[in-house]
Amino acid sequence: MISFEDKVFVVTGASSGIGEACAVMLRDNGATVVGWDLTETDRARGVDVSNWASVEEAAKAVASEFDHVDGLINCAGVITPNLPAQDVVNEDYEKNFHVNVMGTIHTCKALYPMLSKSSAPAIVNIASQAALVALPWQTAYSASKGGVAAFTRALAIDWAEQGIRVNAICPGFTLTPMAIKQMTPELEAAVSRRVPLGRMFQPEEMASVACFLASPLSSAVTGVVMPVDGGWTAGEPALPM
Numbered sequence: 001m002i003s004f005e006d007k008v009f010v011v012t013g014a015s016s017g018i019g020e021a022c023a024v025m026l027r028d029n030g031a032t033v034v035g036w037d038l039t040e041t042d043r044a045r046g047v048d049v050s051n052w053a054s055v056e057e058a059a060k061a062v063a064s065e066f067d068h069v070d071g072l073i074n075c076a077g078v079i080t081p082n083l084p085a086q087d088v089v090n091e092d093y094e095k096n097f098h099v100n101v102m103g104t105i106h107t108c109k110a111l112y113p114m115l116s117k118s119s120a121p122a123i124v125n126i127a128s129q130a131a132l133v134a135l136p137w138q139t140a141y142s143a144s145k146g147g148v149a150a151f152t153r154a155l156a157i158d159w160a161e162q163g164i165r166v167n168a169i170c171p172g173f174t175l176t177p178m179a180i181k182q183m184t185p186e187l188e189a190a191v192s193r194r195v196p197l198g199r200m201f202q203p204e205e206m207a208s209v210a211c212f213l214a215s216p217l218s219s220a221v222t223g224v225v226m227p228v229d230g231g232w233t234a235g236e237p238a239l240p241m
Contacts, residue, residue: 002215004031008066009214012036012076012107014044017176018126019075021207026073029211034062036107037076049076049103052110059110068117071214074104074125074148079178082137096144104148108155108166116162122214125152125168126206129229132170145170149225156223165222167213172229173200193238196231 009026013019014035023033023043036058040046045061048054062069078099080092104125115121130138131145149168156166173179173191192199209228212218227233 002029002211002217004029004070004211004215007031007070008034008068009071009073010034010036010062010069010107010111011073012047012049012103013126014075015039015041017075017178018171018174018203018206018210019073021203022073022075022210025204025207025211026071026214031071032066049074049106050098052106055103055106055110059107059114062111063114066114069111069114070118070121072107072111072115072123073210073214074107074123076103077126077178079138079141079182082182084137085139088140093140093143096140097147100141100144101147101151104151112159112164115164120216120219121162121164122218123155123164123166124210124213125166126210127152127168127170127225129170129172129227129232131225132227132233152225153223160222165213165218167218167221167224167226169206169209169213170225170227170229170233171201171206172227172232174203174206175200176203194232194236195229196234196237199230201228201230 004026009031011019011023011033014023015037023035026033035044036047037044038048047058125148127148128145130142131149152166152168206228
């Protein structure tokens with residue numbers, strides 16, 4: 001339904017989870033996709049988004065091959081162990097901010113010159129429902145994803161004059177390799193009870209919304225931080241009214 005023919009995209013975190021799903025969906029719809037991931041694969045260049053020098057070098061490699069970039073989807077992210085705030089070590093706060101927030105900032109800044117050459121450039125950042133509502137024992141992750149949401153809104157204003165649309169999605173509990181490591185049967189059952197749609201989600205369901213926001217179908221949309229969470233942030237579905 002969406003054609004990305006002749007479009008060039010950079011996708012971070014492209015080797016697994018939502019990033020991999022975005023890269024596959026873009027390619028299936030005609031895009032040329034440059035994948036970046038911490039671990040190099042046959043589909044992704046090894047890039048540490050938390051490190052400016054690494055991102056800058058990767059951006060120069062893109063510039064040497066293409067004369068512009070039409071879209072950037074920032075999926076690279078980390079989550080540290082779920083612990084009460086008083087027990088979270090400072091290194092885990094720093095890791096969340098270095099990767100989730102600074103990683104997003106680095107890629108946007110490094111690719112800005114190429115995005116500004118596109119006729120319809122778009123950035124989609126992956127935040128989290130934890131950026132919108134508090135979840136237990138996730139202060140480090142929640143704070144970093146809140147930073148991604150705030151940065152998205154601010155960047156949409158700053159780069160509107162250049163025609164660069166900037167949006168974010170806030171996935172609910174999605175069955176990515178990162179999330180599965182945090183899952184227990186008890187947590188999965190509780191999540192399914194709490195989500196109005198009654199289930200967890202697949203990476204492809206997040207990718208479809210990200211690709212919509214990266215496409216001309218959303219040409220009037222910028223500065224939006226969109227929940228994609230089965231209704232979690234809409235309200236409580238199970239009150240015995």
